Amino acid sequence: MYTPAIIFKDDKLKIIDQTLLPARLVYLEIPDIATCIEAIKTLKVRGAPAIGICAAYGLFIAARSLSDKTYNEFVHYMDTDAALLFGSRPTAVNLGWAIERIRLIYQTRADLPVSQIINLIRAESIHIHEEDIQACTDMGYHGLKIVSNPCNILTHCNTGSLATGGWGTALGVIYAAQKEGYDIHVYVDETRPVGQGARLTFWELMQNDIPCTLITDSMAGSLMKAKKIDLILFGADRIAANGDVANKIGSYSLAALASFHKIPCYAVAPFSTFDLSLLSGDLIEIELRKSQEILHIYGYNDNLSEFADVYNPAFDVTPAELLSGIITEQGIISQPIAKHILSFIE
Structure with missing residues (x-):
């Protein structure tokens, strides 16, 4: 059903270079830790779970090159690589989570x-990958509990097999x-400035023959007012203990609009x-990306980026109270989210 973004076979790691989609589907081999870090920084691989999986495999590749070292030397070099990998993207918690497991x-x-x-x-890297495959399946079926039939769903950024x-x-x-045979239709937010919705989600859904309509981010509110949206689903890059959700920039706006229009909105x-x-989400570090990501859309050259005032946060934080709940592999955490998170963990 889906195109895997990460393939680990014969001890070789390959990822889809997502910067080339939708024009070209190209698998890029990751031969060393430097290439892994560069792929994460430049969004060749992206999405919190995918970043964590790639990081784990990247550390295995690094470890394999150190087989002739003493234990102390091995730990020194691995810690150095892990620190560089950890700094590649600050907001997605799965990156640090996977590194710590290794x-x-x-x-x-x-x-x-x-x-x-x-x-x-x-073995641990493969286990992290397999765990996520199962978690995705479980989240999908838990989520069916809140999907009506038929259903018009609005989604943001890319949260599919590419992520x-x-x-x-x-x-x-x-x-x-x-x-399961539901009659569904998906509105796909373009997701500026990098266009993960337009380039990746729209491509994924069309590849899988799911009815979908591409919209610009600023059109979402008008669709809600026109009662054309039944449900909003988006992902998460980091979730605080109180249920605040850091996700792709624009998610907060969708949740606020959904609250006003009384449309259920879930993070998954x-x-x-x-x-x-x-x-709380106030403590989540928000990654600021280069100005070129916005300037290039409108044809400005690189020289302008040296003095142009451009604000380009990759993420925003949605307060838990704006969400209907959070769908996890263990079930749906409903309101009040902070209280129910603790009950899920306990």
């Missing part, structure tokens, strides 16, 4: 030969609905996206 292996197994530690890192290890988070709910994310160390 670090826990090599930092606590001084009793083993380096070759065996490398094998354990490989995860499986069929997706928010798009996974849509794929599950399609598989696995528990690996939750960061319970942060009490």
Whole structure:
């Protein structure tokens, strides 16, 4: 049903270069940690779960090149690579979550030969990938509980197979609905300035024969007012302990409009996206990206970026009270979200 964004086969890692979509579908091999970091920074691979999976495999590739090192040397080089990888994108919590799972292996197994530690890192990387595939399936079917039939769904950014290890988070709910025979139609937000909705989600849905309509971000409110939207679904890059959700810029606006128009609005994310160390979304670091991402849309040259005043946050934070709930692989966290998050974890 879906095109995998990440393929790990014969100990080689390949990703879809998402900067080339929709014009070209190209798999890019990741031969070393530097290429992995560059792919994450430049959005060749993107989406919180996919970034975490890619990071885990990237650390395995790094580890494999250190097989001739002593244990102390191995840990030193791995920690250096992990720190560089961690800094590649600050908002998506899955990146740090996956790195810490790999670090826990090599930092606590001084009793083993380096070759065996490398094998354990490989196994953990595959396990992280397989966990996400299952989580995507589970989120999709849990999400069916809030999908009417028929249903017009509005989605933002890209939350499908290009952003995860499986069929997706928010798009996974849509794929599950399609598989179960629901009569669904999807409005796809363009998602400026990089256009993940227009370039990636619209492409994914058309590849899977799901009825969809592409709109610019500023059209969403008019569709809600016209009662053409039954449900809003988007993903998450980091969720605070109180249920505040950091997601692609524009998500907050959709949630606020949905609240005004009394349209159900859900974030869809696995528990690996939750960061319970942060009490609220106010503490989430928001990545600021280069001005060229906006200026290039309108034909400005690179010289202007040196002195032009451009504000380009990659994410915003939706307060939990604006959401109807959060769909996870363990079920739906309903309002009051902060209280119910704790009950899910306990």
